[in-house]
Amino acid sequence: MAGRTIGAVGEHGFLSRLLPRLPVSPDTVVGPGQDCAVVRCGRQRVLFTVDALVEGTHFATHWLSPYQLGRKSFLVNASDIAAMGGRPRFCVVGLQVRPAYRARDLSALQAGIVAAATACGAVVVGGNLARAAQLSIAIALLGEAPRRLVTRAGAQAGDHVYVSGTLGDAARAVRWLRGAQRGHRPAQALRRFAEPTPRLQAGRLLAESGIVSSMIDVSDGLLRDLGHICEQSGVGAVIRTAAVPRSDAYRRALGSSDLLALHGGEDYELLCTVPERNLPRLEQQRARLGCPITCVGRITAGRRLRVLGPDGREMPIAATGYDHFRTR
């Protein structure tokens, strides 16, 4: 990849070369490539993750109020903790702002971070403020690890694939915000985009109980994130599009279109795999998860990811725009 740009190589292409070469420490329990790292601090296992929202990439300043932006910056990180079954505890905030950004707006942004952190049981313990040409908020978050660790690696052929909540709403909001979708203001979708709901209670329970064999949060889209699970678990999967949960608002707006539900990112729902033998325990726990959870397919042997349409026939994934998993 000598002369190639990072835009051409892509994040995944870059990371897939980088990660295997990173040194590890005996106190690294789970290294890079997961939603969070797990490190040993004394006898304690600690989750550690970082994520950033960047103006022009993840948002335009008129899409979200500063308070909403602050909230969301924290919540996307908390979702990574949820995907590992942890509890958010402490965060540090790396802010980059234009000098012309109003102090009042920065206070509101910070208040949003603090409010979201408080709601998730965490505190802001430090930060850094730097001048930049565009607004960005990077948050590094420490979490308490669950007794049983769960990662993206662990899915086995025959496991059932579950997803929490509904998918595609945030992507619908982004389409509307970018002006790519006409029609009236999709209020419900915009709310989902602005205020993700990290599935902390469900993530914790699914991990601690040992019900799930792998878990990830849906930040890049169902198929792409399922691709991460398949890749790291060395398995394939088959998904039934008709089973993918969609909100009423999504169905009203897009009818039976699968595109955003399968490929849309930023829903921050949990995607997990459940071995057949654990299905009864999942049903016992269902009411305690704090969110709906829906079976959308199964894990298969072989490393292919297949999508079955409403008629039960395989749909071409590439044709729907998804190529991340396949082109590796």
Next chain:
Amino acid sequence: MAGRTIGAVGEHGFLSRLLPRLPVSPDTVVGPGQDCAVVRCGRQRVLFTVDALVEGTHFATHWLSPYQLGRKSFLVNASDIAAMGGRPRFCVVGLQVRPAYRARDLSALQAGIVAAATACGAVVVGGNLARAAQLSIAIALLGEAPRRLVTRAGAQAGDHVYVSGTLGDAARAVRWLRGAQRGHRPAQALRRFAEPTPRLQAGRLLAESGIVSSMIDVSDGLLRDLGHICEQSGVGAVIRTAAVPRSDAYRRALGSSDLLALHGGEDYELLCTVPERNLPRLEQQRARLGCPITCVGRITAGRRLRVLGPDGREMPIAATGYDHFRTR
């Protein structure tokens, strides 16, 4: 500060309003406003810090090779751990890059981070790569806390003020890089700018031994960082300019000019205060610090920061460009 921009309010002005209002947790041992936060993870006390280097603010891409930039990104964080007497352990990296940035350069940058982390006894356990209009590297670092904590608050009237290494070289490099200083390439200063040397051994020893009453790293300039100590300790200080340690290269280039030694940032030396009764122990430990350490003045009662010129007369601080501490 309703309609004012963050450029007008400044980082310090903003943070001084924000920090007192942040919620704290019973497990927050040391909250925001220090070089690192200290949090409790189980029975372990952990240092937690974040710092970022931003293109156009902290560097231009032609100032440093990607490898040097990666190294420096880690080292400035390690310096914060040094200032709290800790050991760097684990970091996560939040990278923001232009799509046109070359993958090869990003690999070199990442290799620089890893090399610096390895040299400091730490590992990279995770990260995030986002598209942006300018290059920036935010690193969040976890460290092992020393048995005795040391912060910026703790200096008492009568304590001696010490600084490690020499000051002003990095600022001299920045002046030259910005074209504000003519003459031949200041190789030694450029090396200091490109490759800070976090004083981990000295920091650890000074904290663990209980010799120092307060400590900080000199990232914003001697007077400004001493201002932070004075402010948080509720004391003042008097500095003798003639005592401020300068490299031979600095003296050759700038003669007796104090400006950069007093005000220049990015030296990443340690600045600490030592009670009179601990001076003999400091002398005993001096050889084990791994770097020179020089007395530059004393802590005083009252909250004034005074600078004495070579003739022993007080110099006007504001006139030399330093106004951070005074204008509060």
